[in-house]
Amino acid sequence: MIVGIFLTWDNSLNTWEKSGTLDRELNIFKKLHQEKGVQFVIFTYGDKNDCNYENKFEFLKIIPIYSKIKRSKCRLIRVIKSFIIPFKFKNELSTVEVIYQNQLLGCWVPILVKILRNKPLLIRTGYDMLDFAKKENKSFYIKVFYKILTTIGVRASDLFTVTSQTDLERFKYKYPKKKNKFILRPNWVEIFNPKKLEDRKSNHILTAGRLVTQKNFQYLITEFSNTKEVTVIDIVGEGDQKKELQILAEQKRVEVNFLGKLNHSELQKLFQNYKYYISTSLFEGNPKTLLEAMASGCVVFASNINNHKEIISHLNSGVLFELKENKLKNIFDEYKDDKEKLSKISKNAVELVKKTNGLSSLVENVFSDLTEINSSKY
Numbered sequence: 001m002i003v004g005i006f007l008t009w010d011n012s013l014n015t016w017e018k019s020g021t022l023d024r025e026l027n028i029f030k031k032l033h034q035e036k037g038v039q040f041v042i043f044t045y046g047d048k049n050d051c052n053y054e055n056k057f058e059f060l061k062i063i064p065i066y067s068k069i070k071r072s073k074c075r076l077i078r079v080i081k082s083f084i085i086p087f088k089f090k091n092e093l094s095t096v097e098v099i100y101q102n103q104l105l106g107c108w109v110p111i112l113v114k115i116l117r118n119k120p121l122l123i124r125t126g127y128d129m130l131d132f133a134k135k136e137n138k139s140f141y142i143k144v145f146y147k148i149l150t151t152i153g154v155r156a157s158d159l160f161t162v163t164s165q166t167d168l169e170r171f172k173y174k175y176p177k178k179k180n181k182f183i184l185r186p187n188w189v190e191i192f193n194p195k196k197l198e199d200r201k202s203n204h205i206l207t208a209g210r211l212v213t214q215k216n217f218q219y220l221i222t223e224f225s226n227t228k229e230v231t232v233i234d235i236v237g238e239g240d241q242k243k244e245l246q247i248l249a250e251q252k253r254v255e256v257n258f259l260g261k262l263n264h265s266e267l268q269k270l271f272q273n274y275k276y277y278i279s280t281s282l283f284e285g286n287p288k289t290l291l292e293a294m295a296s297g298c299v300v301f302a303s304n305i306n307n308h309k310e311i312i313s314h315l316n317s318g319v320l321f322e323l324k325e326n327k328l329k330n331i332f333d334e335y336k337d338d339k340e341k342l343s344k345i346s347k348n349a350v351e352l353v354k355k356t357n358g359l360s361s362l363v364e365n366v367f368s369d370l371t372e373i374n375s376s377k378y
Contacts, residue, residue: 001374004096004113005029005042009106010078012046013053013062020263025102026057028188028366031359033059036367041096043089045106047071063092086112093117098374104129104153111156120373123157126187127285128167135283136214154178158373161185163286166306183369187286188362191354194297195272197339197346204232206274206298208267208289209281211239211258216280216303216323218248223280223328225252236262236270271296276336279303280323286311291357294318294349299342301332315341317348 007013016022032038041061044050050064068088072078086093086109094117099110101123114121130146154160154171160181162168172179205224209215217235224231234257235245242258249256262270267289271277277293277300284290284307291311293300300318302308312318319335321327335341 001037001098001370002039002041002096003098003100003370004093004110004119005040005100005102006106006110007042007044008103009082009109010045010075012044012064013042013050014046020261020266022053024264026060028359028362030057030059031363032367035363038367038370041092043085043092043109063089065089082106082109083112085109086116090117093119098122098370100124100370101153101157104149107149107153107156111152114156120158121156122159122161122369122373123153124161124185125167126163128162128170131167131170132214132283132285154181157181159183159369161369163187164307165310167285185362185365185369186357187288187291188359189288189291189295189353189357190268191295191350191358192268192272194295194346194350197275197297197299197342200275201273202275203230204234204274205276205278206234206236206270206293207278207280208236208293209279210237211235211241211245213241214282216282217241217245219323220278220280220328221245221248221252221254221256223326224254226254228253228255231255232257234259234274236260236267268292268296271298274298275342276301276332278328278332279308280328281305281308282323284308291353295353295357297346297350299335299345300349301328313348313352316345317352318345 013022016025029040040059041063043063043065046064046066048064048067051062054060054062065085069081093113096119099113099119099121101107101110104123104125107123110121113119130150133143133146154175161183162171163186165184168182168184171182207220211217224233232255236259238261271293277298279290279302281303283305290300290302302312302318302320303323304320312320314320319331321331
């Protein structure tokens with residue numbers, strides 16, 4: 001089977017490398033090639049320099065879209081030009097049997113391929129773009145655009161995968177006539193042999209994410225006010241709120257280290273050094289870093305939101321808390337020194353993630369999905 005992968009609109013392999021996620025994002029396709037013999041042609045929104053990655057990822061045939069189409073500096077013109085992609089790359093698409101769109105943004109391109117070349121289409125989403133836009137108070141026009149994009153994506157795809165049960169239920173409710181197209185495929189994580197909790201930092205807390213409102217780091221810092229000599233918070237990530245958070249940490253007398261952006265392998269190693277991982281997010285999809293922290297044996301304290309609750313069983317595989325004043329600090333102080341409870345939570349978290357989010361199970365599921373739509377069962 002030959003699968004044509006379309007990246008998220010305007011993303012390239014170089015984009016993934018700069019974000020530190022290149023190896024992780026491509027690992028699922030590597031495993032599908034090694035274990036199932038699937039061949040991949042990947043269409044990237046990069047230039048000819050993306051072809052340099054073929055030496056490292058020999059299981060991929062890389063087709064940079066901007067090697068044939070001139071990339072405009074204007075986003076609107078790039079969108080307009082994207083409609084000619086199925087025509088410009090008709091030869092490269094001729095051998096492709098199944099189209100795989102990675103994330104909803106940009107799905108109009110593979111939809112055109114599906115219509116013009118009668119190819120089955122799988123759209124994979126990591127989160128509900130429209131739901132996030134509403135929660136982030138995006139402009140009316142962006143929300144309308146995401147609504148249209150979601151609707152045409154659902155209608156045109158043969159299979160539409162989501163990563164969380166919350167998203168699955170929302171999509172089935174919104175599109176009842178298309179409910180058989182939706183399927184749950186959680187994010188995968190690598191499973192390691194976790195270091196013992198007693199060998200990890202006990203006065204440091206790790207958290208990771210973009211420094212934006214969604215991650216709610218202001219709440220995290222405020223909850224640990226006046227702990228400068230006792231507790232250290234290490235934050236992995238970059239974003240517009242860094243200066244604001246630095247000032248807040250000074251005002252609240254909290255020691256915070258901003259570790260910047262780390263690539264995936266660096267972050268995996270870092271998890272092993274921490275006993276505690278905290279997520280104060282206001283909303284999430286199927287959060288990879290939280291799952292990776294659990295897989296690494298960290299004791300995870302997470303905000304009591306739907307997408308965390310479907311992952312964590314309170315006091316069994318993690319600790320949930322309400323996003324209210326003193327709720328996080330009180331529950332953290334209650335359990336941080338309970339060695340027996342923490343050991344149980346750590347072990348249960350590793351076993352849970354191994355069972356539900358292991359790469360091997362996802363390889364089987366994705367191969368099944370691709371095989372079924374290729375045989376026109378959807």
